[in-house]
Amino acid sequence: HKLTDDFTEHVNFTQVTDPVTGDVTSGPESAILAKKANPTFAGYHVVENPAEATTDQTVKFGDKDIDVTVVYNKNAPKQTLDTVSKTIHYVDQDGHKLTDDFTEHVNFTQVTDPVTGDVTSGPESAVLAKKANPTFAGYHVVENPAEATTDQTVKFGDKDIDVTVVYNKNAPKQTLDTVSKTIHYVDQDGHKLTDDFTEHVNFTQVTDPVTGDVTSGPESAVLAKKANPTFAGYHVVTNPAEATTDQTVKFGDNDIEVTVVYNKNTPKQALDTVTKTVHYVNQDGKTIAPDYTDQVNFTELTDPVTGDKTYGPENATLSFQDNPFVFGYYVVESPDAATSAQTVHFGDNDIEVTVVYQRETGLNPPFGGGTTTPGGDTNPGGDDNPGGGTNPGGDTNPGGNDNPGGDTNPGGDTNPGGDTNPGGDTNPGGDTNPGGDTNPGGDTKPGGNGSTTTPTRVKLPQTNGDQPTQPLSQPTAPNQARTTLADTNGKKQLPQTGDHQQNVFSMLGVGLLALMGITWKRRKHDQD
DSSP: OOOSOOOOOOOOOEEEEOTTTOOEEEESSEEEEOOOOOOOOTTEEEEEOOGGGSSOEEEETTOOOOOOOOEEEEOOOEEEEEEEEEEEEEEETTOOBOSOOEEEEEEEEEEEOTTTOOEEEESSEEEEOOOOOOOOTTEEEEEOOGGGGSOEEEETTOOOEEEEEEEEEOOOEEEEEEEEEEEEEEETTOOBOSOOEEEEEEEEEEEOTTTOOEEEESSOEEEOOOOOOOOTTEEEEEOOGGGSSOEEEOTTOOOEEEEEEEEEOOOEEEEEEEEEEEEEEETTSOEEEEEEEEEEEEEEEEOTTTOOEEEESSOEEEOOOOOOOOTTEEEEEOOGGGGSOEEEOTTOOOEEEEEEEEEOOSOOOSOSSOOSOTTSSSOTTSOOOTTSSSOTTSOOOGGGOOOTTOOSSTTSSSOTTSOSSTTSOSSTTSTTSTTSSSSTTSOOOTTSOOOSOOOEEEOOOOSSSSSOOOOEEEOOOOSSOOOOOOOTTSOOOOOOOOOHHHHHHHHHHHHHHHHHHHHHHHHHHHHO
16 A cells, blocks of 8 residues: 655766767766655554665666665554552551451553554453451441442543541440458447548559450559557457558459457556544543454446446445443543444545543542552552642541542542542552553643543442441533544544443442442451
């Protein structure tokens, strides 16, 4: 097929032959046929290219014409390849790859005619397949492009499909735990003494939904200690270490529950002895009979918690005895407490009382070591009669006889020299008050009257006509009974009165002594 018009080139020559000589000449002698570059044709390329077509040739007269053909072939069709792909990425929320990408592609070939430019493709179109999203433990899809799970029809030149499916981690599994510490405070009987002490810490355990890793927040914590409270009247007997120390705990640990036990302290014990003492003395304060004592012991218990007090015994009785009989004496002061019982309690004052006796007067007993009649020269066994060996100021008792005239105080109204019993004692020479006078030991009390009472004389029947009986003093009650008793221990005493029953016995004793004295004196008189 002719592709284009032919290229032609020619040269004209003239040959002249000399008619004469026959010499031949040409004009021009030679010439050049010019070259021609091969023309180009879209979609073609030269496959045969004679040299004469593209070079000059020198020719002369008579040369042959040059006729050549340049042959062209169609170029190969233009072929273009195309691959259309579908890629699906699977990542977590942080862009981390969870699995391999899913890819799908189709190859296309496009052919372009080199001459006409017509384009054909193969295949004309294709389908990129869908893919279900894979599942991952602990994840869920949060971004899901439609292309990932649907088919797409594509053709040559379509863009690749590239999508990403995004997964988020599921929420971590969260578990809460509270570990507590409780301390009870009770007495030995389990009774609550105060509010419990409580301390607790909260833990959160998080389980990773993907890896299963477990973390706790906080990892550990401290349950604080608590000093044991104090309670008046109690002491601790059971003290678990956990009560007063810290404990480090973690998620899942057991609660701590302990009990501090208190016992009551021993009750405060106080002892008390309440004593009753009765002294028996003469009017000069000298003891003439053993003291009478009685006592009772008390125990006071004070509850260490309530302070309540109990007593054992709650009360008790201090006993008594009758006033003892003292020969030659009679009672002039006898406090009620001496001869009665008293009910006493813990803390009461001791009871101390004194029974006072007075000597009988005008008695001439046959004892005591004396040989003369009281009222005579001396007081046998005792001290002189103050004022002299006789009863000064009055008649003497010659020869030791009775005191004639019957006066209570021979020689005068009073007893000069100051003794209660002028010239002698009721108990001359000995017995309870040896030495004779109201003041045991025999000394007199010169310078005053020794008695606040004046005995009344009692006449006894005479045993014969010529000797009068010795006057006998009948005791009377004191002019004024004492109401204030000795208080040697600073304790309160009760006012008391005399013992009248004891006085009766004293009178009987005095009468007996008087009779004995009269009989003794008569015998002595007969002997003289």
